[in-house]
Amino acid sequence: MILRIDRRLLQNVDWPLLAAALALICLSFISLWSLSPSGGIAFRQLVWVGVGSVAMLMVVALDYRNLVRAAPAFYVFGLGLLLTVFVLGRTVSGARRWIHLGPFTVQPSELFKLIFVLTLAWALTSRWGRPLSRGALIGTTALVGVPFILVVRQPDLGTALVLLPVLASVLIGLGIRLKIFVGLIAAGLALMPVAWLALKEYQRERLLVYIDPFRDPLGTAYNVIQAKIAIGSGQLLGKGVSGATQSRLAFLPERHTDFIFAVFAEMWGFAGCLVLIMAYGLLVLRGFEIAAGAREPRGRIVALGITALFATQTLINLGMVTGLLPVVGIPLPFMSYGGSSMVVSLMALGLLLSVRMRQFQ
């Protein structure tokens, strides 16, 4: 591994992008801290921020083009991890999305999101002369299909739902013809009944709960109503740390992971949410700008894919916490407590930075 520190590279660091991510990490720290004043989880999360930053620097140092070139290897590795979860998940039920590595538990589907973007960039540039030839489309569909099925069967509908908009964004960016795009969506919809039949009754039930949370009134439906109360009760200016009864009195479930936004919203109100949303807006806008400004096909797809990943995760998470979307287990990038999510988000950030820094090479 050669770390070449090029001055030109450093000149092109996208500071606003970094600033947005840093702001979000700070807001996350405050929220986690206020949830447990002893600071246990907040500091543990800081450790993950540290680990993630090192990973991010490594990603930046390695040229993203090399990473795209190595994508097939990553893809096989990622598929292996998903299969491991699938096999282990059968024997050790309940913890289907995680692999135990010594004291840590790793969530391979998180890492696979990155591998997914790199694989797309690899597959869709292999025939750049005729972008989106039929062969490229079929190949891409096959590449995407296998892991997608594995993820759905875990079942981790959340991750699966994130992958599809990312794919769609990249295809739209590459100028896919509307007819083909609609055709792909129709084909996907047509396959759903087949997949449905392959599932067992209780697996179907689990998926149905995602779509209709009130099938499980003690689980997700309760979460949604409590999250709404938490957010709404924050009103314009929030209740502050001590007044946030919803969060502190543990009415709110999953409050440091998927539902952390509700904690934040209760404490800081609409004003705080505006700041938070602006930070995400800045992150995503910079991402799109990097994608638009990239000159080279792999950089374009990587930047657009990563940006779409951030945008989709953020929008789906905020949508479900505010009651606009059904509840699927998706963490909020940079905010939710969790090592896998934080490290992967920072690595994704590294990819965006890397594309930007090498824009003029």
Added chain:
Amino acid sequence: MASGSGPRRDAWSKRVLTLTVMVAAAFVMLLGQLWYLQVLEGTKFRDMSEKNRIRVRPVAAPRGILFDRNGLALVDNRPAFTLSFIPREMEDRDTVLARLAVMLKIPLAELQDALAKVPADSLRPVRIRRDLSLEDVAKVEESKLDFPGVVVEVEPQRVYPTSTFAAHVLGYVREVSEEQMKQGRYRRGDMIGQTGLERLLDEHLRGRDGGERIEVDALGRSVQLMQREEPRPGAQVVTTVDRRIQEAAERAMSGLSGSVVVMDPKSGDILALTSSPAFGLDTFAGNMDRDAWVRLVKDPAHPLLNRSLQGQYPPGSVFKMIVTAAGLQEGSLTPMDRAYCNGEYSSGTRTWKDWKPGGHGHVDLRGAVVQSCDVFFYQYGLKVGPEAIARYARAFGLGSVTGVDLPGEKSGLVPSPEGRRERGRPWHSGDTLNMSIGQGALLVTPIQVARMTAAIANGGVLWKPRLIQKVERPDGKLAYSESTRMNGQVDLSPVVWAFLRQSMSGVVNDAVGTGAAARLPGLEIAGKTGTAQTIANSSSAKGQDHAWFASFAPVNDPQVVVVVFVEGGGHGGAIAAPIARQIYQAIFLEKVAMAALGTGS
């Protein structure tokens, strides 16, 4: 945005811009929702959060009901009270648990254990004790205010016609075990079918729990129902069992150990299936303590064993029908063959006794069947040969499972010289002698005997015994249905079938027949008795012999097969045949009553 040079570059950034606008629009929508929740509706939510008193309660789905073939319920549900804890709502656990333990006389450790298994912030009720007495319910309700998080739920619970009714067919329902939890498809506290049809059809029977959200006031009293998701009841099962016949069979077997199988020879439908002693189904429904469970498992009478398909016994003389069929069809035996029975048969250095001291004198084949003469079958069994006997035994379905829809069926054993040779052990002529009268290594289950008898009655069709007709969802849709299915056919000439049936009729209706005790005016029954020695050819005490009676009726148009097996009962004719008689009496109630009045045919 990026400054492009060249048309493609422009197109790319334009498309990226389109995506940017879409995402920006989504963010604006989100801000709109936040504005709505926090500013427009903020006061309402602030109010709700200040007295966050929303409680959620599960509403248990009633388990599906099992019916008999005539629409009578075999098992039903009744409402029962369950004491549950909701960990997240509990305050001051130690005091509450201690007070409850004293009030309801439940060991404190049991309460603590139950709570220790679930996370402290779980919303899902932890079931502590099912089927509370009304008195206990009143006690808990009175002190409700002192016990936040302690609730009494109403759950449907199984109720059975009698404690042991059709226990081995229905199977028991019990709370999911730690082991079963690992499959990942159940929730803690779920009641699931553990044996019998309850287990086989659990997925259909279980239904889906509902739930309700209620608002409670500061004292924990419910103020209003906010939302209710109705539970979806389990599917209904129509079995082939006839409750009336099942009851009659159980009544006839009361106090005895053994099994009765009643089958329709025209379809293979199981009309009744008993195994006694049976276990009390209702002892599992509530809270079964560990001691009671261990007592049940270790009971020397093995009440959990389903003798009708898990008990393997020598068939005794019932097996003579197989030897007869084999001999007649193969030509090694004819109805004219005769033997003189003086009560014993010598072969080599050993003497083989007939069951009747002094013997039966001169007998032909029919006489040998009717009187169950062992000496005749010793002599002609050697002539028919063990290979042919084993082949016909297998053709009649012995030695292989019937495939009945109940778990744990045993296949029995049909020994043969080839099989013995493969394992490097010799086959002696003594083995053939033993086999000829249904003893030795030969093992059968009562349900196999029923299938075999049905084949004799219907002319050779081996049915897959059918127990389930259909499973119907509450919305009337069919979830599952089973049609009658053959799993084999025995080809014998019509003359042989006629001989088998007529000789079996003689067993019951001839003056010297061993099955005379089954005789019933107004109904022509055909049968074969069997007395299986548990220790072959020993002069064992009577109490150790198993009694068999395999029968069907009416002879000319067989409608039912009744197989009775009594463990350690003694002579088949003396013990098992009268039980079959009682069962026939119940089945053909009218016919028999008419005959008694002298108006029947």
